[in-house]
Amino acid sequence: xxxxxxxxxxxxxxxxxxxxxxxxxxxxxxxxxxxxxxxxxxxxxxxxxxxxxxxxxxxxxxxxxxxxxxxxxxxxxxxxxxxxxxxxxxxxxxxxxxxxxxxxxxxxxxxxxxxxxxxxxxxxxxxxxxxxxxxxxxxxxxxxxxxxxxxxxxxxxxxxxxxxxxxxxxxxxxxxxxxxxxxxxxxxxxxxxxxxxxxxxxxxxxxxxxxxxxxxxxxxxxxxxxxxxxxxxxxxxxxxxxxxxxxxxxxxxxxxxxxxxxxxxxxxxxxxxxxxxxxxxxxxxxxxxxxxxxxxxxxxxxxxxxxxxxxxxxxxxxxxxxxxxxxxxxxxxxxxxxxxxxxxxxxxxxxxxxxxxxxxxxxxxxxxxxxxxxxxxxxxxxxxxxxxxxxxxxxxxxxxxxxxxxxxxxxxxxxxxxxxxxxxxxxxxxxxxxxxxxxxxxxxxxxxxxxxxxxxxxxxxxxxxxxxxxxxxxxxxxxxxxxxxx
Numbered sequence: 001x002x003x004x005x006x007x008x009x010x011x012x013x014x015x016x017x018x019x020x021x022x023x024x025x026x027x028x029x030x031x032x033x034x035x036x037x038x039x040x041x042x043x044x045x046x047x048x049x050x051x052x053x054x055x056x057x058x059x060x061x062x063x064x065x066x067x068x069x070x071x072x073x074x075x076x077x078x079x080x081x082x083x084x085x086x087x088x089x090x091x092x093x094x095x096x097x098x099x100x101x102x103x104x105x106x107x108x109x110x111x112x113x114x115x116x117x118x119x120x121x122x123x124x125x126x127x128x129x130x131x132x133x134x135x136x137x138x139x140x141x142x143x144x145x146x147x148x149x150x151x152x153x154x155x156x157x158x159x160x161x162x163x164x165x166x167x168x169x170x171x172x173x174x175x176x177x178x179x180x181x182x183x184x185x186x187x188x189x190x191x192x193x194x195x196x197x198x199x200x201x202x203x204x205x206x207x208x209x210x211x212x213x214x215x216x217x218x219x220x221x222x223x224x225x226x227x228x229x230x231x232x233x234x235x236x237x238x239x240x241x242x243x244x245x246x247x248x249x250x251x252x253x254x255x256x257x258x259x260x261x262x263x264x265x266x267x268x269x270x271x272x273x274x275x276x277x278x279x280x281x282x283x284x285x286x287x288x289x290x291x292x293x294x295x296x297x298x299x300x301x302x303x304x305x306x307x308x309x310x311x312x313x314x315x316x317x318x319x320x321x322x323x324x325x326x327x328x329x330x331x332x333x334x335x336x337x338x339x340x341x342x343x344x345x346x347x348x349x350x351x352x353x354x355x356x357x358x359x360x361x362x363x364x365x366x367x368x369x370x371x372x373x374x375x376x377x378x379x380x381x382x383x384x385x386x387x388x389x390x391x392x393x394x395x396x397x398x399x400x401x402x403x404x405x406x407x408x409x410x411x412x413x414x415x416x417x418x419x420x421x422x423x424x425x426x427x428x429x430x431x432x433x434x435x436x437x438x439x440x441x442x443x444x445x446x447x448x449x450x451x452x453x454x455x456x457x458x459x460x461x462x463x464x465x466x467x468x469x470x471x472x473x474x475x476x477x478x479x480x481x482x483x484x485x486x
Contacts, residue, residue, distance in 0.1 A: 008181040009123060010132045012174075013116035014139050016080055019167075019174045020109040021143025023083055024052060026151035026163055027103065029300045037160060040096035043217065048096075048103045050213050055107025057209055057401050058202040063111035064394025065250050067118065069193060072390055073184040076115045080178060083109035084171030091164035110401070113140065114393035117377045121389050122185035131322035133381070134374030138314040138321075141369055144279065145311020149304030156301055189387035197250035200239035205398075207232035212405045216412040251395060252388060260383040261392065263454045264376055267334060268396045270447035271372045272403025273410075274341050277440035278365040280411055281433055282307060285352060291422055294353050294430040306359055310366035317367060321374035330375035330382070331454045337371030338447035344368060345441030349434050372447070382457045411436050 027048050030037075034045040059079075067075035086106030090099055113136060120132045154163040211228035218224050243249040255261055286303045288295025298306065325333045344364030351357040377393050384392040418432025 005181050005183075008177070009183070010120065010128075010135065012177045012181040013119065014135050016076070016109075016112045016174050016178055017116060017136055017139030018143035018146065019080075019170055020083065020112045021140045022147035022150070022170070023087065023106050023109055023167060024056075025144045025147030026167060027052075028148060029152040029155050030160055030163070033155075033160070034096075038094050038096045038099065044096050044100075046217075047100045050210070051100045051104040052107040053213060053401070053405060054206055054209055055104040056110030057107075057205045057398055057405075059108045060110045060114065060398045060401070061201060061251060061391060061394040062198045063108065064114050064118075065198075065391040066193065067111075067115045067390040068189040068388055069191060071184050071188070072115050072119045072122070073178075073182050075390075076112060076119070076182065077175065077179055079108045079111045079115065080171065080175045082106070083112075084168060084175055087164050087168040087171050091161050091168055094161075110397065111394060113137065114377075114397050115390050117381070117393050118390035119182060119185055121381050122187045122386065123183060129381075130326055130378060131319045133377050134318040134322040134325070134370075135315075137373040137377050138318040138370050140373070141275075141314040141366060142311045145304075145308050145314070148283075149301055149308060152299070152301035152304050156299075187386050187389075191248040194243075194246055194248055194250040197239065197243055197246060200235060200242060201250060204232050204235040204239055207235060209402070209405050212402075212409045215409050216416065220413070251391065255384060255388070255392075256395065258383070259453075259455050260457065261380065263450055264334075264379040264383070265396055265399050267338070267372075267447050267450045267454075268376050269399040269403040270443055270450060271334075271338060271341070271369070271376070272400035273407040274338070274345075274403075274440045274444035274447060275365070275369045275372075276404040276407040277411055277436055278310070278344070278362055278369070279307065280408060281436050281440075282358060282362050284415075284428070285358060285433055286355075288427065289422065292420075292427055292430070294433075296355060296358075306355065307362065309359060310362050313363055313366045314370045317370040318374055321371045324371070325375055325378055329456075330378040331451060331456070333371050334375035334379065334454075335448045335451035337368045337373075337375060338444045338451055340368030340371060341365050341444040342368075342441040342448070345437040345444065348437040349441075352430065352433060352437070368444070372451075375451075379454065407440070410439065414439065 031045060031049070034040070034048070035042050038045065063075050063079055083106045086102040086104070089102035089105070093099060093102075116136050117133050120136060121129055124132055150166075151163055154160075154166065207228045211225045211232065215225050240253065243251055243253050256265065283303050285294070286296050286298045286306055287300065288297070290297040321333055321337075324336070344361050344367070347357070347364055348361040352361070376396055380392050380396050381389055414436050415428040415432045418429045418435065419426045420429050
């Protein structure tokens, strides 16, 4: 039985990561109909996406730090439980206020991936860690590709609440499997939780991401958006000073400033931006009316099926990316991934009128994303102590999220400036879409340059040695022993 539990650790954690991405995606097909279904305004309905984004961004580094301190398995189960509870509330109500609150609750699941990566680093032997971490990092794209057609199919043929009943059942199953199969890691970072730092980081992220996500609706030069951006800047400066002076900070900024940590974080921000344009623009192109001259007029379900190969590619290629990292190093894998993303966007610029070329270009971008996303956590694991892996990977995932949110705002602003009339409606031009691809490809090349600038790891900073040293520290530390027994 014990051997079965150990064999199921990686699948259980990967299933949790896929569930997290599915939960974030399933609401997308509902958005056009939610004002009619809930009696709420379009602006209110959009908060079902915004609330999840904000909550996930705030809770990812906070829960990552809590996992390092109090137990990664324990915090992982809490995150999965909050995600499942949020889905259950959505299944039981049509009140937009409760729906928004429930979607914010589900945002806690964003911490599942960094917590799982840290657990894998602590529990698996070195020869299995690379492939498992690569698979875990790829679950974000896999779940997003699976979630869209699943949600569209359910919405098309059943009551919309059924979708949330299905995700609730999947969440409960994932929670039960994780509870049974995942062991608690003995590696801890005992101390006092930095509530002041958590509050400051949360406030700065809310101000920043709210301005980015609502800028196109409120106006980028509106007092509300400018005020939020100014508040984000002020709070960030104050938070930085507080963290530098704290004895036990939420984020170890001295460690984060080191090039071996800072450059992977910056690359995560850039790659997150470059990756997100793929799914964002591809979906709009496929669903654009045929009368535009370039659109294919597909339904949401058909669009999801066209994007499904991209998710399957991430599933199949994750072990390949791990082997490349083992042979050439994660730095080369990351740079190669960013270059492949740029190549995919070049393909999209050459031809975005034919379905097979659209699917091919999107698939090439997914290949690059798989390589890049699998390498990022490995670089972080090599650069930070074992006792800080969950919080450090949480920051890395957070920066990916900020990159995606920034990409969404940039693409929306770009397409808004390149429109044409189709009847009485204003639709983006093909030139606008091609400029979006060019922008994302250029950002991907920047990510390639950043990856190549990452210093090589020091000989003493091997992954297995760090794991052994940290585990020994946790085993001999009185505070660590007390926490482990809690």
